[in-house]
Amino acid sequence: MSELYAVRRGRLRDRCAAAGSAAALVSRPANVRYLAGGAPPGAVLLLGPDEDVLICPGTTAVDPADGRPDEQLRITVLPAPGGDAVVAAAGTAAASGAESLAVEENHLTVARHRALGSVAPGLRLGDLAGAVEQLRIVKDEEEIASLRIAAEITDQALGELLESILVGRTERHLALELERRLVDHGADGAAFATSVATGPNAGLGRHRPSDRRVEEGDFLSVCLGANYRGYRCEIGRTFVIGTTPADWQIELYDVVFAAQRAGREALAPGAECRDVDRAARHPLAAAGHGEALAPRTGHGVGLEIEEDPQLAPAAMGKLDACVPVTVGPGVHLPGRGGVRIDDTLVVRPEADGGPELLTITTKELLAL
Amino acid sequence: MSELYAVRRGRLRDRCAAAGSAAALVSRPANVRYLAGGAPPGAVLLLGPDEDVLICPGTTAVDPADGRPDEQLRITVLPAPGGDAVVAAAGTAAASGAESLAVEENHLTVARHRALGSVAPGLRLGDLAGAVEQLRIVKDEEEIASLRIAAEITDQALGELLESILVGRTERHLALELERRLVDHGADGAAFATSVATGPNAGLGRHRPSDRRVEEGDFLSVCLGANYRGYRCEIGRTFVIGTTPADWQIELYDVVFAAQRAGREALAPGAECRDVDRAARHPLAAAGHGEALAPRTGHGVGLEIEEDPQLAPAAMGKLDACVPVTVGPGVHLPGRGGVRIDDTLVVRPEADGGPELLTITTKELLAL
Numbered sequence: 001m002s003e004l005y006a007v008r009r010g011r012l013r014d015r016c017a018a019a020g021s022a023a024a025l026v027s028r029p030a031n032v033r034y035l036a037g038g039a040p041p042g043a044v045l046l047l048g049p050d051e052d053v054l055i056c057p058g059t060t061a062v063d064p065a066d067g068r069p070d071e072q073l074r075i076t077v078l079p080a081p082g083g084d085a086v087v088a089a090a091g092t093a094a095a096s097g098a099e100s101l102a103v104e105e106n107h108l109t110v111a112r113h114r115a116l117g118s119v120a121p122g123l124r125l126g127d128l129a130g131a132v133e134q135l136r137i138v139k140d141e142e143e144i145a146s147l148r149i150a151a152e153i154t155d156q157a158l159g160e161l162l163e164s165i166l167v168g169r170t171e172r173h174l175a176l177e178l179e180r181r182l183v184d185h186g187a188d189g190a191a192f193a194t195s196v197a198t199g200p201n202a203g204l205g206r207h208r209p210s211d212r213r214v215e216e217g218d219f220l221s222v223c224l225g226a227n228y229r230g231y232r233c234e235i236g237r238t239f240v241i242g243t244t245p246a247d248w249q250i251e252l253y254d255v256v257f258a259a260q261r262a263g264r265e266a267l268a269p270g271a272e273c274r275d276v277d278r279a280a281r282h283p284l285a286a287a288g289h290g291e292a293l294a295p296r297t298g299h300g301v302g303l304e305i306e307e308d309p310q311l312a313p314a315a316m317g318k319l320d321a322c323v324p325v326t327v328g329p330g331v332h333l334p335g336r337g338g339v340r341i342d343d344t345l346v347v348r349p350e351a352d353g354g355p356e357l358l359t360i361t362t363k364e365l366l367a368l
Numbered sequence: 369m370s371e372l373y374a375v376r377r378g379r380l381r382d383r384c385a386a387a388g389s390a391a392a393l394v395s396r397p398a399n400v401r402y403l404a405g406g407a408p409p410g411a412v413l414l415l416g417p418d419e420d421v422l423i424c425p426g427t428t429a430v431d432p433a434d435g436r437p438d439e440q441l442r443i444t445v446l447p448a449p450g451g452d453a454v455v456a457a458a459g460t461a462a463a464s465g466a467e468s469l470a471v472e473e474n475h476l477t478v479a480r481h482r483a484l485g486s487v488a489p490g491l492r493l494g495d496l497a498g499a500v501e502q503l504r505i506v507k508d509e510e511e512i513a514s515l516r517i518a519a520e521i522t523d524q525a526l527g528e529l530l531e532s533i534l535v536g537r538t539e540r541h542l543a544l545e546l547e548r549r550l551v552d553h554g555a556d557g558a559a560f561a562t563s564v565a566t567g568p569n570a571g572l573g574r575h576r577p578s579d580r581r582v583e584e585g586d587f588l589s590v591c592l593g594a595n596y597r598g599y600r601c602e603i604g605r606t607f608v609i610g611t612t613p614a615d616w617q618i619e620l621y622d623v624v625f626a627a628q629r630a631g632r633e634a635l636a637p638g639a640e641c642r643d644v645d646r647a648a649r650h651p652l653a654a655a656g657h658g659e660a661l662a663p664r665t666g667h668g669v670g671l672e673i674e675e676d677p678q679l680a681p682a683a684m685g686k687l688d689a690c691v692p693v694t695v696g697p698g699v700h701l702p703g704r705g706g707v708r709i710d711d712t713l714v715v716r717p718e719a720d721g722g723p724e725l726l727t728i729t730t731k732e733l734l735a736l
Binding site (some may be wrong): 063065103108109111114179180208295 | 474576
């Protein structure tokens with residue numbers, strides 16, 4: 001298990017060396033966790049030429065949900081908490097004789113970067129850019145197993161909600177109940193703020209739950225996901241409240257369902273990300289919903305709920321096997337509401353049965 | 369109401385002008401909200417020499433809990449969401465003829481700062497440093513009114529929990545229930561992740577709730593707060609589970625209670641922040657708990673749960689009237705648990721009755 005993290009760090013070290021940096025400073029929390037196994041809040045990881053050090057501000061106590069630091073790492077504890085781990089890491093790098101240090105310019109603030117430069121003026125500072133994020137895109141089977149459990153928990157929480165009385169309850173309360181159920185079933189927490197949208201709000205991406213109550217005839221769309229051992233998944237479903245959906249509701253649902261299926265079916269190793277997006281977008285545009293579509297129809301998931309790759313019209317790059325992504329197109333009609341259907345899947349080759357669906361709650365249009 | 373935001377922006381403009389910058393770019397979300405009244409996620413505020421512009425990525429839709437943009441502001445909507453608002457703002461500043469632009473170096477990433485520089489190479493970039501954060505320290509009565517409501521909600525949620533059965537329930541469930549009750553009573557959400565700590569965990573600052581169940585004889589410490597219209601307060605209380613506290617529990621509680629009272633009583637306009645910290649720290653050190661004390665005993669609250677001023681040994685500066693702060697010393701004995709008592713108060717002059725206590729839940733040692 002511990003080898004795993006050393007292997008990941010080895011890959012990053014190779015990339016840095018190829019780019020001319022002997023040392024690297026990783027500060028983005030999800031990246032620190034990926035390379036260190038676990039870390040207390042505010043910790044940073046210094047990949048040195050000789051050894052790797054986890055620099056922790058104030059404490060080494062790690063919440064179990066945040067993993068456990070790899071035993072191969074040297075751990076340094078700073079006396080005071082706060083943001084000084086970055087500065088301390090620069091001092092350590094300089095003391096170890098490194099001449100250059102690659103940092104995460106897309107995470108470090110200008111002020112922190114300046115402090116780092118002034119504590120070690122002899123150090124040439126480079127940019128790690130998204131090197132760790134790139135390593136994180138393709139998951140190993142252990143990571144996928146955590147995502148699979150996260151999805152199971154999410155399906156359970158959603159399934160229980162569907163069995164309860166919904167009319168008259170507010171979006172906020174339904175969202176809080178879903179989050180409680182996620183934890184009941186073993187989640188370390190919600191992967192992101194649970195969204196529950198009713199009536200005219202339904203179908204809005206990431207709608208923040210309000211005090212609106214569920215009414216007969218409403219569309220009800222929910223988007224939630226569990227965080228299990230740091231891995232986060234996402235499911236989105238839309239239901240109708242009452243006995244019989246209206247014709248416009250059935251039509252709209254069918255269009256979004258077809259779009260989401262087309263997106264799922266386009267997932268394959270080697271597929272262009274923008275082609276998957278186009279596949280999901282086409283049925284919506286063909287039905288006259290091309291305007292006001294979201295800028296993307298899916299994205300990678302893992303230690304963060306929004307990772308690369310992006311499924312969007314201008315996205316570059318192709319999918320690989322073992323990349324978990326969401327496929328979640330939606331349509332929102334102002335004043336009337338809308339539909340969103342969202343799954344988490346793992347890209348798999350045809351020979352392995354094609355994309356692996358992690359979130360298995362039914363996508364029939366249920367009338368609740 | 370709208371005048372309020374114009375006045376705040378005027379103050380910032382004066383500061384910038386004094387520092388030689390004709391324009392300023394505010395990107396930190398709480399600062400944008402403070403100056404603009406409300407803003408969609410990812411929006412930035414450009415204070416130009418001629419007019420102020422709120423630059424919104426993708427949408428102008430603002431969640432009601434996030435306030436409403438000041439009507440005096442010009443609003444620009446960018447076609448695509450994402451982080452481009454900063455770059456767009458730099459382009460707008462350059463087009464308006466500004467020669468210099470002060471940015472928030474303690475918030476902007478190095479990568480974003482670089483993108484900004486390359487889109488407007490003629491613009492001299494300065495640093496706003498914590499100018500907006502400084503303006504935010506002293507609150508007006510409307511802000512304090514929101515904090516007062518946040519505290520009322522928090523007291524209600526905590527009071528209800530105390531009336532329920534606690535033994536056998538897990539830290540996680542109690543935390544989720546508290547958060548649900550905050551929302552029930554009108555909060556826009558929790559001000560921060562609710563902490564519930566039992567037995568050996570009790571007294572740890574910001575302990576993340578685990579699956580440990582409440583047992584007879586435990587200390588139980590909770591820390592929670594409501595977010596009401598963006599304003600966040602904090603309360604911390606410690607209880608004993610069972611009929612009679614043990615002697616060591618009573619002794620420890622009395623020490624922390626005395627420390628917290630001393631801290632509260634030291635709050636006054638003109639008091640040095642470090643003297644308030646020392647007042648709260650002294651009784652703990654005198655009782656032999658000087659080791660392993662937290663690095664600070666309190667902090668400002670407002671649009672963020674941790675703002676300036678800091679109540680810490682090395683803190684610079686003095687308190688002003690109308691500054692809300694927490695006073696929350698604690699002691700944790702490894703393996704046994706501990707006590708933390710935390711209030712939100714507003715600094716007021718003696719003539720107005722001294723510090724105004726917002727969180728009024730009893731600080732007696734209750735046996736539940």
